[in-house]
Amino acid sequence: MTISKTGMLPALGWNSWNTFTWDINETLIKEVADLFVSEGYQEAGYEYIVIDDCWSLRERDENGNLVADPKKFPSGMKALADYIHEKGLKFGMYSCAGTHTCAGYPGSFEHEFQDAAQFAAWGIDFLKYDYCFKPRQINGELLYKRMGIALKNCGRDILFSACNWGEDNVYQWIRESGAHMYRSTGDIQDNWDSIKNLALSQLEKECYTGNYCHNDIDMLVVGMHGGSNNDFIGSKVGGCTDTEYKTHFSLWALMGSPLMIGCDIRKASKETKDILLNKDLIAINQDPECRGAYRIKPEPQWFHGYDAFMLVKLLANGDLAIGFFNLGEGNRELPLLFWDMGLPYASGTALSLYDCWEHKELGTFTERFAPTVAAHDCLVVRAKVVKR
Numbered sequence: 415m416t417i418s419k420t421g422m423l424p425a426l427g428w429n430s431w432n433t434f435t436w437d438i439n440e441t442l443i444k445e446v447a448d449l450f451v452s453e454g455y456q457e458a459g460y461e462y463i464v465i466d467d468c469w470s471l472r473e474r475d476e477n478g479n480l481v482a483d484p485k486k487f488p489s490g491m492k493a494l495a496d497y498i499h500e501k502g503l504k505f506g507m508y509s510c511a512g513t514h515t516c517a518g519y520p521g522s523f524e525h526e527f528q529d530a531a532q533f534a535a536w537g538i539d540f541l542k543y544d545y546c547f548k549p550r551q552i553n554g555e556l557l558y559k560r561m562g563i564a565l566k567n568c569g570r571d572i573l574f575s576a577c578n579w580g581e582d583n584v585y586q587w588i589r590e591s592g593a594h595m596y597r598s599t600g601d602i603q604d605n606w607d608s609i610k611n612l613a614l615s616q617l618e619k620e621c622y623t624g625n626y627c628h629n630d631i632d633m634l635v636v637g638m639h640g641g642s643n644n645d646f647i648g649s650k651v652g653g654c655t656d657t658e659y660k661t662h663f664s665l666w667a668l669m670g671s672p673l674m675i676g677c678d679i680r681k682a683s684k685e686t687k688d689i690l691l692n693k694d695l696i697a698i699n700q701d702p703e704c705r706g707a708y709r710i711k712p713e714p715q716w717f718h719g720y721d722a723f724m725l726v727k728l729l730a731n732g733d734l735a736i737g738f739f740n741l742g743e744g745n746r747e748l749p750l751l752f753w754d755m756g757l758p759y760a761s762g763t764a765l766s767l768y769d770c771w772e773h774k775e776l777g778t779f780t781e782r783f784a785p786t787v788a789a790h791d792c793l794v795v796r797a798k799v800v801k802r
């Protein structure tokens with residue numbers, strides 16, 4: 415048996431929910447697929463195009479099958495899958511472990527094997543599996559395990575994207591269920607507080623991510639600028655600055671989260687594209703060994719509080735990806751002592767630093783490096799270990 419690469423690295427793609435919620439259709443999905451190719455997203459590594467909730471009719475058919483809404487998807491899901499596959503891209507869909515999806519459409523509870531077969535027949539490559547309307551007396555862990563088995567046995571290689579929002583100690587059992595990625599948080603909103611809170615909530619969880627089972631901090635809001643059709647996600651809560659989106663992308667990339675674009679890429683600005691298509695950041699996220707990034711708190715800790723820190727991720731070729739994050743207000747100097755990464759002066763090493771946002775060499779440093787980082791901004795470097 416050859417080992418599948420599906421889910422080995424964090425998924426890269428686009429998902430309809432953040433911007434469009436219920437207002438989806440096949441024209442939109444095809445346009446996104448076209449832009450993936452023409453605007454360089456595919457070349458940068460983005461692969462999955464995922465339809466979230468609200469794609470089906472409110473009732474199953476007489477055989478108990480899910481039915482795509484013919485008004486939204488008149489050509490049907492198989493034709494849409496073919497269209498996406500012809501471009502060398504992959505197609506994702508959505509269902510729910512409960513009786514209904516979060517928006518009230520039929521869920522897969524007690525239809526798991528039937529639905530997995532249906533998804534395979536349509537040619538899907540990715541299933542996001544939500545947690546609303548789970549019967550209270552049923553153990554949720556079992557429902558993810560059940561769908562994990564159904565997908566593994568449906569005859570098609572399908573990435574299993576679990577979405578139980580970090581509930582029920584998901585860290586402890588999700589890898590065993592077969593899920594390739596798992597949502598560890600509640601839903602993101604297109605504002606700075608949400609980005610900050612989601613990232614901070616996962617900082618002690620770096621050991622719970624890795625190849626074939628990635629901690630998913632939720633879909634990106636990069637480039638949305640308040641452009642959701644949903645009040646909760648963004649139309650009322652505001653949007654962020656480009657600097658904040660850059661920091662959001664850097665946190666997600668370093669922390670190994672899947673990078674699922676959530677904005678309307680038909681309207682993406684140059685600044686948005688520069689963030690989403692940053693090859694140096696994507697390379698850190700897609701590092702083959704998928705090691706978690708650990709946090710280093712700058713000294714003195716009483717001065718910096720919890721919202722300024724460094725993240726360090728050891729990469730497969732021996733380099734270190736290091737992010738300097740200032741999630742607080744005002745400029746901060748963030749001193750990194752190389753000692754705190756296991757590199758004392760006596761080791762005879764120095765670090766040659768490359769700035770992954772400015773795309774330039776910063777020079778070689780010994781013992782410490784102390785950049786000043788503006789409020790809500792970050793610096794991400796790739797550090798090569800060299801002889802002093």
Ligand code: GLA
Nearest residue numbers: 431466467516517544577601
């Ligand atoms: C939940 C999920 C979201 C989205 C919606 C769809 O809230 O966490 O990501 O899929 O359901 O209704």
